[in-house]
Amino acid sequence: MKLQYSGQERIAASPDVVWAFVSGPEKVLTxxxxxxxxxxxxxxxxxxxxxxxxxxxxxxxxxxFQMQPDPAARRMQMRISGGGFGSAVDMTAVSDVVAASDDAxxxxxxxxxxxxGPVAAVGxxxxxxxxxxxxxxxxxxxxxxxxxxxx
Amino acid sequence: xxTDSTKxxxxxxxxMKRKEDPRFLQGQGHYVDxxxxxxxxxxxxxxxxxPHATITTIDIAAALTVPGVKAVITGKDLEAAGLGWLPxxxxxxxxxxxxxxxxxxxxxEVAAVFADTRAAAVDGAEAVRVEYEPLPVVxxxxxxxxxxxxxxxxxxxxxxxxxxxxxxxxxxxxxxLEQSATRVSRRIWFQRCHPAPLEPxxxxxxxxxxxxLQFHVTSQAPHVYRTALSIVTGIPEDKIxxxxxxxxxxxxxxVPVYPGYVCAVVGALxxxxxxxxxxxxxxxxxxxxxxxxxxxxxxxxxTADGTLTGLRVSTVADHGAFDAAADPTKYPAGMFGxxxxxxxxxxxxxxxxxxxxxxAPGGIAYRCSFRVTExxxxxxxxxxxxxxxxxxxxxxxxxxxxxxxxxxPYASALGFTYDSGDYHQTLQKALDTIGYTDLLKEQxxxxxxxELMGIGFSTFTEVVGAGPSRHFDILGIKMFDxxxxxxxxxxxxxxxxxxxxxGQGHETTWAxxxxxxxxxxxxxxxxxxxxxxxxxxxxxTYASRSTPVAGAAIAVAARRVRDKARKIAAHLLEVGxxxxxxxxxxxxxxxxxxxxxxxxxxxxxxxxNPGQNEPGLEATNYYDPPNMTFPSGAYVAVVDIDRETxxxxxxxxxxVDDCGTVINPLVVEGQIHGGLTEGFxxxxxxxxxxxxxxxxxxxxxxxxxxxxxxxxxxxxxxxxVTPSPHHPLGAKGVGESPNVGSPAAFVNAVVxxxxxxxxxxxxxxxxxxxxWRAIRDAETRPAATVSAR
Numbered sequence: 001m002k003l004q005y006s007g008q009e010r011i012a013a014s015p016d017v018v019w020a021f022v023s024g025p026e027k028v029l030t031x032x033x034x035x036x037x038x039x040x041x042x043x044x045x046x047x048x049x050x051x052x053x054x055x056x057x058x059x060x061x062x063x064x065f066q067m068q069p070d071p072a073a074r075r076m077q078m079r080i081s082g083g084g085f086g087s088a089v090d091m092t093a094v095s096d097v098v099a100a101s102d103d104a105x106x107x108x109x110x111x112x113x114x115x116x117g118p119v120a121a122v123g124x125x126x127x128x129x130x131x132x133x134x135x136x137x138x139x140x141x142x143x144x145x146x147x148x149x150x151x
Numbered sequence: 152x153x154t155d156s157t158k159x160x161x162x163x164x165x166x167m168k169r170k171e172d173p174r175f176l177q178g179q180g181h182y183v184d185x186x187x188x189x190x191x192x193x194x195x196x197x198x199x200x201x202p203h204a205t206i207t208t209i210d211i212a213a214a215l216t217v218p219g220v221k222a223v224i225t226g227k228d229l230e231a232a233g234l235g236w237l238p239x240x241x242x243x244x245x246x247x248x249x250x251x252x253x254x255x256x257x258x259x260e261v262a263a264v265f266a267d268t269r270a271a272a273v274d275g276a277e278a279v280r281v282e283y284e285p286l287p288v289v290x291x292x293x294x295x296x297x298x299x300x301x302x303x304x305x306x307x308x309x310x311x312x313x314x315x316x317x318x319x320x321x322x323x324x325x326x327x328l329e330q331s332a333t334r335v336s337r338r339i340w341f342q343r344c345h346p347a348p349l350e351p352x353x354x355x356x357x358x359x360x361x362x363x364l365q366f367h368v369t370s371q372a373p374h375v376y377r378t379a380l381s382i383v384t385g386i387p388e389d390k391i392x393x394x395x396x397x398x399x400x401x402x403x404x405x406v407p408v409y410p411g412y413v414c415a416v417v418g419a420l421x422x423x424x425x426x427x428x429x430x431x432x433x434x435x436x437x438x439x440x441x442x443x444x445x446x447x448x449x450x451x452x453x454t455a456d457g458t459l460t461g462l463r464v465s466t467v468a469d470h471g472a473f474d475a476a477a478d479p480t481k482y483p484a485g486m487f488g489x490x491x492x493x494x495x496x497x498x499x500x501x502x503x504x505x506x507x508x509x510x511a512p513g514g515i516a517y518r519c520s521f522r523v524t525e526x527x528x529x530x531x532x533x534x535x536x537x538x539x540x541x542x543x544x545x546x547x548x549x550x551x552x553x554x555x556x557x558x559x560p561y562a563s564a565l566g567f568t569y570d571s572g573d574y575h576q577t578l579q580k581a582l583d584t585i586g587y588t589d590l591l592k593e594q595x596x597x598x599x600x601x602e603l604m605g606i607g608f609s610t611f612t613e614v615v616g617a618g619p620s621r622h623f624d625i626l627g628i629k630m631f632d633x634x635x636x637x638x639x640x641x642x643x644x645x646x647x648x649x650x651x652x653x654g655q656g657h658e659t660t661w662a663x664x665x666x667x668x669x670x671x672x673x674x675x676x677x678x679x680x681x682x683x684x685x686x687x688x689x690x691x692t693y694a695s696r697s698t699p700v701a702g703a704a705i706a707v708a709a710r711r712v713r714d715k716a717r718k719i720a721a722h723l724l725e726v727g728x729x730x731x732x733x734x735x736x737x738x739x740x741x742x743x744x745x746x747x748x749x750x751x752x753x754x755x756x757x758x759x760n761p762g763q764n765e766p767g768l769e770a771t772n773y774y775d776p777p778n779m780t781f782p783s784g785a786y787v788a789v790v791d792i793d794r795e796t797x798x799x800x801x802x803x804x805x806x807v808d809d810c811g812t813v814i815n816p817l818v819v820e821g822q823i824h825g826g827l828t829e830g831f832x833x834x835x836x837x838x839x840x841x842x843x844x845x846x847x848x849x850x851x852x853x854x855x856x857x858x859x860x861x862x863x864x865x866x867x868x869x870x871x872v873t874p875s876p877h878h879p880l881g882a883k884g885v886g887e888s889p890n891v892g893s894p895a896a897f898v899n900a901v902v903x904x905x906x907x908x909x910x911x912x913x914x915x916x917x918x919x920x921x922x923w924r925a926i927r928d929a930e931t932r933p934a935a936t937v938s939a940r
Binding site for chain 1: 197198200201202257258277283285433842843844845846847848849850851854
């Protein structure tokens with residue numbers, strides 16, 4: 001099952017601040033929803049164990065994140081792979097940090113996820129909505145954390 | 152047939168209640184999962200979430216720390232022991248036991264975990280870390296055909312093409328079609344489905360104190376398992392004891408040897424403890440033998456008056472990752488040559504090309520005698536399509552082209568010799584019973600009101616009972632079957648066969664055959680199957696072969712018992728053997744009915760007073776049938792379709808079967824009810840679908856549906872009888888007929904109902920959504936002319 005997603009967060013912070021945040025694995029890690037534990041391996045790699053509940057598929061999923069920053073374009077690409085409960089998830093995510101006209105910053109994000117195994121079959125009917133919710137929540141958490149840091 | 156007089160049947164044809172049912176109805180069946188042994192370990196399997204990927208690492212360290220986990224084995228472990236691959240039953244391919252290097256289908260076996268409890272084994276399996284590098288997926292045989300991605304580099308031929316098979320006269324068929332006044336052609340797909348027996352597969356393996364493997368397994372063919380296990384593991388066959396206890400259904404799903412079985416044996420050997428492995432429902436649906444997946448291009452030719460001139464079928468088959476379709480060696484496309492059906496084609500040609508894809512292996516299961524279901528569906532759909540093109544009633548078109556009863560034995564254009572049949576009689580019985588004339592009138596009236604009512608027919612012929620050993624084998628083992636009968640001093644007895652009931656009622660029907668032949672009480676004839684230490688070697692139960700082959704072996708063995716008994720009777724009656732005749736189920740002096748002895752009396756004498764004869768009363772027969780048998784039937788479905796919702800309601804379904812001599816009408820009726828219910832499920836509910844990424848979408852009973860009593864229509868049954876001339880009892884077999892014959896009747900009825908809207912074909916499963924869309928699509932086209940047939 002292949003899912004495509006995209007969205008936008010408007011953040012009341014400068015593009016430099018937002019870029020610094022999304023480039024930091026320890027910061028992004030804390031924005032992953034349903035996080036049980038996380039480990040930063042190096043400046044471009046981290047791992048997260050998260051709680052997943054998609055229909056009857058419930059358990060711990062382990063994900064590996066690989067960050068591929070392009071500072072000149074303020075574009076962060078991430079490759080995320082992992083799974084659990086006999087399932088596998090491979091994702092790519094791209095987020096662009098763009099200056100908005102009112103001193104705010106737009107974080108435009110998009111990506112694609114390929115699900116395999118029980119999570120793609122058993123959770124098929126609710127997976128799209130659930131995955132979209134989790135991904136949206138990740139970027140919403142980034143906005144929230146940045147807002148907290150700015151106040 | 153027997154030369155002795157049997158005017159009134161003693162046991163044959165008697166509607167005896169099944170002897171085995173009391174234990175099943177009271178929960179006293181004994182299944183593999185009921186086995187519990189001291190020190191027994193549980194096994195769980197790590198499976199691939201990827202349909203095609205390179206395995207980069209398998210890390211078992213964390214799994215070994217899970218409390219209760221005793222060991223983990225991988226493909227490399229097995230490969231090092233020479234057990235990396237097992238031969239498929241078809242014999243021309245092999246299958247990885249545990250993935251080595253890469254995985255080829257989703258849910259493929261990657262590692263096996265052994266633990267004190269099932270929960271610990273599952274936890275251990277979850278803790279095995281496998282890293283994959285995804286590879287391009289080949290999701291269908293048409294993509295496979297391009298050979299852009301070669302799935303099986305382990306094979307010498309670097310192509311996804313597995314085999315090309317053909318039968319018939321290609322050139323003559325093409326000429327006939329070109330010269331035909333009318334030609335119709337259609338791509339007809341029989342979707343991938345799964346037998347889904349209620350009891351999934353499983354086993355318990357242990358090595359006893361003598362170092363002998365005791366292997367309890369859900370097998371439809373225990374002796375073949377013993378031989379296959381010996382070949383794979385190198386364990387001498389005398390050191391292997393296979394026991395197949397009660398089975399909760401099989402339908403062909405329990406014919407292949409699966410990787411889990413080999414892993415359990417290896418685990419038991421390695422750890423010195425019994426190992427149990429029971430599949431989950433998901434494992435059963437995703438990794439064990441599926442059914443069908445044939446894409447058939449069918450072309451028919453006919454004269455203007457509807458006389459068939461030729462048939463051409465070109466098929467692309469999806470065999471999945473390994474060629475594990477357990478077809479006889481010389482028949483890679485099974486009995487697909489029966490695609491000429493009940494019709495007298497002057498010429499025909501059929502060809503099948505099979506391909507590897509990234510799907511589970513299998514192909515011939517689900518109550519089907521080696522691709523007969525696909526063939527039957529193709530020809531029965533095509534006949535309706537031709538009838539529509541010609542503007543002839545499909546019943547009339549069939550009737551005009553049936554093989555006539557006087558033509559039997561009939562040599563078909565594709566090489567089979569049909570044993571017997573009276574297709575006109577069977578169809579007429581169906582028409583009379585269903586009230587066809589009234590139904591046509593009702594349909595015409597409803598069509599004028601815009602209501603959607605359909606009548607669908609299927610007048611099929613099967614080929615079952617593999618088989619003559621000159622043609623058929625599995626792994627080189629000839630497809631005979633066997634029976635051993637032993638009569639005890641009191642006239643009770645035991646019959647053992649090489650078949651294995653999965654619910655067919657062998658304990659009753661086999662006893663009835665013995666009782667019929669020997670004049671004994673069937674209640675006192677015990678039937679034993681499934682134990683390789685006691686049963687004679689046989690090829691097992693599948694492809695409707697039990698009654699045609701083992702049933703025949705029982706009859707012949709019983710007659711041998713009777714021949715021996717006649718000698719003892721002569722001794723008791725103090726006459727020469729030639730003066731003793733078997734009449735009214737007892738031996739009597741020819742012409743002197745007052746001087747007679749019963750078989751029971753003879754049995755007692757066999758052990759107490761045999762005279763000059765060898766004591767005891769037993770016989771064995773290994774039966775090699777001279778030909779296949781050809782059951783047939785005429786099925787009628789009547790459906791009503793809701794225009795607004797697309798709901799199809801099967802209002803009536805009549806099955807008139809001709810399975811030759813009936814041994815037990817109750818058992819036959821039960822078989823027909825079960826088979827029709829499965830045929831209904833295939834027609835309307837069941838498909839194993841894969842998405843573009845190779846994800847199996849039907850991994851449980853939420854997504855792969857079994858009909859309950861709420862959905863299942865009421866079945867009407869009737870019969871005609873044309874005995875098989877070469878079977879000792881005249882029986883032909885019936886277990887698969889309803890599954891073979893019914894899908895086309897359902898689909899023909901639905902298409903007939905929708906034909907006023909211009910609908911000419913719908914692929915199975917005919918879901919409500921498909922019907923609804925067909926109706927909506929039709930409504931967007933220019934108004935179709937509504938006319939009664």
